[in-house]
Amino acid sequence: MNTPKIAITAFSSISPLGNNSDEIWEKYLDKKHCFEKQFLDQQETSVASLDAESKRIIAEIRESDTKYKFLDDSVLFALAASRKAVENAGWKKDDVFGINIGSSRGATDLFEKHYAAYLETGKSQTLSSPTTTLGNISSWIAHDLQSSGPEISHSITCSTALHALLNGVAWLKSGMADKFLVGGSEAPLTDFTIAQMRALKIYSRIDQNADLWPNLAFDFDKSQNTMILGEGAAVCCLEAGEKENAIAYVTGVGYATEILEHNISISAEADCFQKSMKMALRDIDLKSIDAVVMHAPGTIKGDLTELRAIEKVFGLDVPLLTTNKWKIGHTFGASGMLSLELALLMMQYDTFIETPFSEKRNQKKSIKKILVNAVGFGGNAVSILIEKA
Known part of the structure; x- marks a missing residue:
């Protein structure tokens, strides 16, 4: 049996680079970093947060549905990217497609807020459990897109998104699905997450106002760890077989x-x-x-x-x-x-x-x-x- 080719027919993201491919490419060409200072873990910290327009889009989605007001940013980021990807791929509401969008940490900000409220009051808020489970991401994407295929969420730390792509490829090659939406989402710019990275002694201590780059990824002679956290989501549409609208193939x-x-x-x-x-x-x-x-x-x-x-x-x-x-x-x-x-x-x-x-x-x-x-x-x-x- 011949295994089908796996086509990438659409891609979408929302990140510090923006939310449309032309804008993102222009930012890659300008050779400037996207880091800014935020007050996290009781001190000024270099992070890469969404650009202003992307933040506006997320705020608009949050206000568009009463249910969305209670969701973590990691869900809303994925929702924004997924809407655009499915539209770009030309998928319709009656199309059956699978969804596998994962996250390393899930609803980090929301979990921390719910736990802080519990410590203060001794009571857990009503939606603290259903809005902080990792399955939130794919489930809410399925709700928003009104899809009827399988929904998978997982965490395999920093390789989560590419593991989602692996899963999508496996489903398509098995013949159990013809289309799969895959990717990852992360909203880790919180006090506790930053504190955890500092405890591991891997977070950058380089002042971004100095002449040095704050994150020296790809500098193999550096004498200190320079990891910096960013936020965002990215997804792609996979389809089995050769497609006229394919932008690339997974080979x-x-x-x-x-x-x-x-x-x-x-x-x-x-x-x-x-x-x-x-x-x-x-x-x-x-x-x-x-x-x-x-x-x-x-x-x-x-x-x-x-x-x-x-x-x-x-x-x-x-x-x-x-x-x-x-x-x-x-x-x-x-x-x-x-x-x-x-x-x-x-x-x-x-x-x-x-x-x-x-x-x-x-x-x-x-x-x-x-x-x-x-x-x-x-x-x-x-x-x-x-x-x-």
């Missing part, structure tokens, strides 16, 4: 998990990434890969181990390498899909986006095949190979 998928030595450990040469990349690149001429969008969160070990894994897999023919976390920070469960967005845009405009502080590598050929990586706590790596339609 390889890979996944792997490491045996942990520590709660957040990853091996010196990122064995999980080596395995996931080799699986995604099976039977592919490595010289045909034009670029890799790295996970590269801005930590010393995270960036360097992934680089070593890439060098192990590609040898002397390492493709162009890039990441977007120097610009929009780490969006946890949404990050892999936002990396996929960068890959799709580089294909569309046939232009490589490099990090502004890295050694320049000239683009020598048209960009047609890109590998996208993501990994999370627990060594859950995913690699996705896409090819221009």
